[in-house]
Amino acid sequence: MATPPTTIALLTKSFGPTPQYAPPGGWQHQGEPDKFVATHCCFCGQQCGINLKVKNNKVIGFEPREDFPFNKGKLCPKGIKRYMQNEHPDRLLHPLKRTANGFAQISWEEALDTTVREIRRIQREYGKDSFAMLSGVSLSNEKSYLVGKFARVALQTKNLDYNGRLCMVSAGAGNKKAFGIDRAANSWADIPLADVILVTGANVAECAPITTDYIWRARDRGAKLIMIDPRVTPLARTADLHIPVRPGGDSALMNGILHVVIERGWVDQEFIDNYTSGFDAVKETVAKYTPEYAGELSGVDPALIVKAAEMWGPAKTSFLLHARGIEHHTKGVDNVLSCINLVLASGRLGRPGCGYGTITGQGNGQGGREHGHKCDQLPGNRDIENPEHRKYISEVWKIAESELPGKGNTAQEIIELMHAGEIKGLLSLCFNPVVSLPDAGFTKEAFNRLEHYSVIDFFLSETARHADIVLPGSLHEEDEGTSTSAEGRVIRLRKAVDPPGEARVDWHILQDIAARLDKASHFSFQSSEEIFNELRVASKGGTADYHGITYEKIEKNMGVFWPCPTLDHSGTPRLFEDKQFFTPDKKAHFNAVEYRPPAEVTDEEYPVVLTTGRVVSQYLSGTQTRRIGALVDQYPEPLVEVHPTLAARHGVVSGDRVTVETRRGAVTLAAIVVTTIREDTVFIPYHWGDDKSANLLTNRALDPVSKIPEYKVCACRVTRVHA
Numbered sequence: 001m002a003t004p005p006t007t008i009a010l011l012t013k014s015f016g017p018t019p020q021y022a023p024p025g026g027w028q029h030q031g032e033p034d035k036f037v038a039t040h041c042c043f044c045g046q047q048c049g050i051n052l053k054v055k056n057n058k059v060i061g062f063e064p065r066e067d068f069p070f071n072k073g074k075l076c077p078k079g080i081k082r083y084m085q086n087e088h089p090d091r092l093l094h095p096l097k098r099t100a101n102g103f104a105q106i107s108w109e110e111a112l113d114t115t116v117r118e119i120r121r122i123q124r125e126y127g128k129d130s131f132a133m134l135s136g137v138s139l140s141n142e143k144s145y146l147v148g149k150f151a152r153v154a155l156q157t158k159n160l161d162y163n164g165r166l167c168m169v170s171a172g173a174g175n176k177k178a179f180g181i182d183r184a185a186n187s188w189a190d191i192p193l194a195d196v197i198l199v200t201g202a203n204v205a206e207c208a209p210i211t212t213d214y215i216w217r218a219r220d221r222g223a224k225l226i227m228i229d230p231r232v233t234p235l236a237r238t239a240d241l242h243i244p245v246r247p248g249g250d251s252a253l254m255n256g257i258l259h260v261v262i263e264r265g266w267v268d269q270e271f272i273d274n275y276t277s278g279f280d281a282v283k284e285t286v287a288k289y290t291p292e293y294a295g296e297l298s299g300v301d302p303a304l305i306v307k308a309a310e311m312w313g314p315a316k317t318s319f320l321l322h323a324r325g326i327e328h329h330t331k332g333v334d335n336v337l338s339c340i341n342l343v344l345a346s347g348r349l350g351r352p353g354c355g356y357g358t359i360t361g362q363g364n365g366q367g368g369r370e371h372g373h374k375c376d377q378l379p380g381n382r383d384i385e386n387p388e389h390r391k392y393i394s395e396v397w398k399i400a401e402s403e404l405p406g407k408g409n410t411a412q413e414i415i416e417l418m419h420a421g422e423i424k425g426l427l428s429l430c431f432n433p434v435v436s437l438p439d440a441g442f443t444k445e446a447f448n449r450l451e452h453y454s455v456i457d458f459f460l461s462e463t464a465r466h467a468d469i470v471l472p473g474s475l476h477e478e479d480e481g482t483s484t485s486a487e488g489r490v491i492r493l494r495k496a497v498d499p500p501g502e503a504r505v506d507w508h509i510l511q512d513i514a515a516r517l518d519k520a521s522h523f524s525f526q527s528s529e530e531i532f533n534e535l536r537v538a539s540k541g542g543t544a545d546y547h548g549i550t551y552e553k554i555e556k557n558m559g560v561f562w563p564c565p566t567l568d569h570s571g572t573p574r575l576f577e578d579k580q581f582f583t584p585d586k587k588a589h590f591n592a593v594e595y596r597p598p599a600e601v602t603d604e605e606y607p608v609v610l611t612t613g614r615v616v617s618q619y620l621s622g623t624q625t626r627r628i629g630a631l632v633d634q635y636p637e638p639l640v641e642v643h644p645t646l647a648a649r650h651g652v653v654s655g656d657r658v659t660v661e662t663r664r665g666a667v668t669l670a671a672i673v674v675t676t677i678r679e680d681t682v683f684i685p686y687h688w689g690d691d692k693s694a695n696l697l698t699n700r701a702l703d704p705v706s707k708i709p710e711y712k713v714c715a716c717r718v719t720r721v722h723a
Contacts, residue, residue, distance in 0.1 A: 033060060039051075039496065040492075041079040043363055044361060046211065047484075050064070059086045074213060091501075095107065095472060096467075097470075119517065122452060125424075133160045134160075134163070134427075135147045136368075136429060139368060140364065141481065141535060143507055146525075154519040158408035159423060170328075192221070193353030194218050194355070195223055197223055198226040199320075200229070200320075202229075205234035206616035207616075227239040229242070229325060243305075244299075246680070250298070253300055255294055256293070256302075258338075258341055259309075260305065266309070268348075271344075316353075326339070331596055352574075371535055378390070378393045378538075379538035385407055412709055415446045416700075419445060419446035424452070425453070427454050427513075432621035434466070438699055440693045455467040456473040474503060481493045488572075492554045492559075529551055605717065606661075610662065610697060613712075617635045637688065638685050638688050640658055640669050642674070642682055643675065644673055653673060657721040660717075662698075663715075684697075
């Protein structure tokens with residue numbers, strides 16, 4: 001397949017010459033820093049180590065952090081420029097209230113009093129659960145834990161959820177079904193030891209660039225790489241095998257590979273017999289998924305399915321990685337389980353070079369889903385509907401178990417209830433659903449129907465524009481704390497500077513609101529470490545057990561892998577070394593998966609598949625990265641990737657404006673014609689809002705288990721507008 005022009009070349013063609021910059025960093029004229037602060041990147045789940053340069057209470061630059069074992073000084077474009085958001089003129093410096101003429105500055109007293117008055121009024125008139133809370137998952141572990149406690153103890157609402165609902169919940173649900181625990185099975189140190197690496201639904205080079213280094217180290221020693229994706233992503237261009245799956249065909253494809261592996265006798269029967277359950281049902285299910293049948297369902301040449309099995313099956317060691325590409329579906333959990341079935345059948349877990357990992361998209365996507373940040377979960381990854389779990393956490397929080405709300409609604413379901421008028425008020429923290437949730441027009445209308453909305457954030461995001469009260473919060477580097485990386489490594493975030501102007505640390509704001517709700521006795525923390533120490537107790541005995549982790553221990557060991565149940569425990573970089581799983585029977589569970597189509601399939605009216613994803617220079621809803629000029633210049637606006645065959649059908653060349661329309665909306669953007677995408681599929685990155693939002697098009701249909709929206713496939717039509 002021909003290699004397409006580079007993104008920069010096409011962007012230059014469409015938008016003019018790329019500006020020239022000084023050497024990376026831009027701090028040359030700032031003078032010598034007062035101090036260096038060793039901390040971590042604020043963006044994706046890799047959580048790379050970085051040194052921030054600080055002068056006069058301002059972050060003026062960065063320096064590679066060579067000592068942190070994960071990235072050893074390497075950083076991606078976002079990591080290099082992450083410090084540049086600190087002094088942005090858009091930074092929220094004062095509390096604001098909505099007026100007839102826009103936002104006006106107010107005092108903290110007025111902002112907090114108004115928020116609490118509206119919480120009380122709405123809950124008095126409509127009930128406790130009529131006020132909801134949504135928050136982000138790039139928060140520290142301490143903030144994530146406090147949000148869960150705050151919603152249930154101070155707000156006393158069941159309707160709490162987080163934007164990790166858009167990220168890792170399908171992976172987490174699949175992991176818990178199969179292994180009884182929600183964590184990557186290995187540290188990334190096992191990747192270079194693998195003989196075969198299979199990556200599905202993950203654009204590693206752009207979305208998790210430092211992970212590319214681990215894969216290349218494996219390839220340097222002869223490992224084979226299988227990439228499964230509708231697009232020929234940068235890493236796929238060099239793969240030993242690329243399988244261009246049709247969006248939505250993932251479980252059929254994985255069943256097809258497993259069919260061949262079983263047929264050729266490449267299963268580890270001893271491992272299956274001694275350490276797993278449910279294999280016979282899976283074997284019976286995949287018997288009909290011949291390469292021909294699986295290929296028909298997944299849009300793949302059957303020969304590629306056979307070749308993938310021939311690479312994976314006989315290998316001595318292997319590592320399987322996946323991300324949102326297989327998870328953002330109405331059958332995302334099924335897709336995850338179909339991958340796990342292949343790993344379990346091979347018996348390659350719990351030893352060097354053998355593993356399974358889920359690439360976390362958000363900064364603390366792992367830790368944020370462990371400590372009560374989700375509507376169905378309590379700290380330690382406990383189940384909010386389990387009486388024993390409820391009793392334990394109620395005792396830690398010093399409340400009656402009867403006062404602890406039950407299972408609430410997920411993020412998208414909360415939006416639906418806002419739209420229906422059942423949820424009347426909302427408090428959000430660092431979450432931009434107007435950009436990041438599907439069917440953006442519906443989401444905007446839901447926010448317009450609220451009686452009150454208060455937001456805590458550091459920039460006025462597209463969602464914050466809908467707020468009645470804006471509370472200026474803190475950036476990553478303005479507070480102490482911890483985070484948990486994609487590997488399951490708990491790391492230290494260090495404060496570098498104070499929040500500017502009247503902005504406050506997020507957890508201070510939550511405590512101020514709690515005090516006004518007469519819950520000060522439950523929210524009297526004096527430091528982030530105090531919050532972490534309560535988190536340790538709350539997690540004790542849960543599957544996500546942090547009890548043996550302390551700030552001092554993290555500092556001494558460059559992070560600690562959970563579970564770590566006691567102070568003398570060294571942590572667990574590699575799970576399942578003893579072949580003991582976290583299920584009641586201590587066995588890993590196979591789960592039979594039947595293919596089912598996406599919620600929306602193509603037809604004569606909408607004959608093209610739309611899929612969405614990320615680009616290397618932007619992060620999530622773009623609230624931060626779209627304010628960093630050097631990152632904007634790398635990719636100024638979203639482009640529609642179109643295959644030459646589809647482009648010729650519509651008379652489109654690169655740079656033409658095209659309209660992409662679905663049953664929910666339409667966007668008009670510049671086209672970029674590439675050979676690196678399926679002929680029946682178009683791709684749009686989702687980091688932009690307003691009339692450039694890919695999520696004006698996407699479908700609100702949810703996975704029945706994880707309740708994650710189906711971002712990765714819907715039916716669309718493409719029309720050329722003008723050159």
